[in-house]
Amino acid sequence: MTSTVPATIDEAHIRELVTGQEAAMRARDAEWLASRYAPEAVTFTLAPPLRNADVLDADWLRTWFSGFAGPIDFEVRDLTVTAGEDVAFCHSLNRLSATPQGSPEGFELWFRATVGLRKVDGAWRITHEHTSTPFYMDGSFASAVDLTP
Template sequence: MNAQTQIRSLIDTYRQAVMAKDVEKVMALYADDIVSFDAVKALQFKGKEAYRAHWQECMEMCPGPHIFEFHEVDIVSSQEIAFAHWLAHCGGTNEKGETQACWMRVTACYRQEAGLWQIVHEHWSAPFDMTSGATLFNLEP
């Protein structure tokens, strides 16, 4: 199996684990030295434990079904390093039964060690209006 196929499989495993709200399965995909620029709450998360706490909180925020759809996935890889980016439609159902979702931009970096690909960096973001400072959650591809 080539690197791009392996990364595509990892991305699909990641998406399925989030949909299943399986924090342990999500965390198994990250390197211990993960640095994430997530779009929620903090400027950055360093290390698995900090990011695990964040993921656990995210799962609890939406007790209903999750939305986690990936579009326009593009992967560039070598033997040891890979990069991917995509548009993600993500969100979930809150305790009132309301669906809350938006489109985000995602970039992920992967490193292969001892035959195992892991996520070493992730960046989730949403565009914003520079004049008002408002996040543009209503944009669609």
């Protein structure tokens, strides 16, 4: 994880909320991960469907975690935060590595993340999250999961 010194207390809280995902993913802490989102959060994640609200559901997250054998590793890199009084956004490059249940070997995937946040009752909550991988525009339209920073 790379980061700079936070410019404000709000930026520090947002960085903690975003980078806290690293430890929570490794610990498979579904409750903490779900608690970061505002109730009206909209997410566009790597997995179908096109719009996903399941990140709010700790049971769904536990089921997702159960699809992996052994450790899960997660990294947030190059996090940039822009914070106003009650609205903020940030972006980063994230890495997920894990071994799917029943698979003889694991994978490592770098992807892009953009997060929108709003201050709710004095605490920052994620209201929008978009994760994506680029795709090759060579006619194959294959996801470019081989890219690294």
